Amino acid sequence: MHRVDPDTKVEDEPKFIAFYSKLLGLFSLFCFLCRKGKPKITVNRSGTMAVFTQTCKECGRSFQWRSQPLVLGKYPAGNILLSFGILMAGASVSRVLLVLKHMGLAVFSLRTYFLHQKKFLFPVVLHYWEEYRGKLLDQLKGIPGAVWSGDGRFDSMGHSAKYGTYTMFSCDLMKIVHFDILQVSSILVICIPHLNPALAKMIYSLLLIW
Ligand SMILES: [Zn+2]
Secondary structure: OOOOOOOOOOOOOOOOOOOHHHHHHHHOOOOOOOOOOOOEEEEEEEOOEEEEEEEOOOOOOEEEEEOOOEEOOOEEHHHHHHHHHHHHHOOOHHHHHHHHHHOOOOOOOHHHHHHHHHHHHHHHHHHHHHHHHHHHHHHHHOOOOOOEEEEEEEOOOOOOOOEEEEEEEEOOOOEEEEEEEEEHHHOOOOOOOOOOHHHHHHHHHHHHHO
């Protein structure tokens, strides 16, 4: 395995699957504070993180060890990273959690995953997209006569006739620069010949952020 720098970010450092018996064997050896005796071990977990506590009769102190670093002061990094991985892969969360349960791996609940999505993942994805889009728009400001393509679709990808997805594509950058989900009935009729009213509204919303 290649060398890992001490300042490597938690998301980049390697992770392993550790068995209960192997960890218990390690923590049963001696008290990690006074290096004597046979400490009493209690094991707890928080989602995918194990928490081992040694209670020592010799020195009367207890030593606690967590199998994961904490992020934002209290959240086990492995729990957040597992939710992140599932979302980024576009995988079915219930299937992934079932796979892990089948092999006996400690995991969090479906409810926790949706909490992670709402609290951490969606805000981060939105922030990244807005920054990325800002950079694309800055690039486009330097291109005179920028050429755009746009399209809208509804009543597909979920069969909703109420909402439509509208996309603006920059032919200069060869990238999607803006998209929006709009309620079809709220779209204004803009009288430009051969221009889809929904698309016209989309162009208007693009101009607002530009
Ligand atoms: Zn001790």
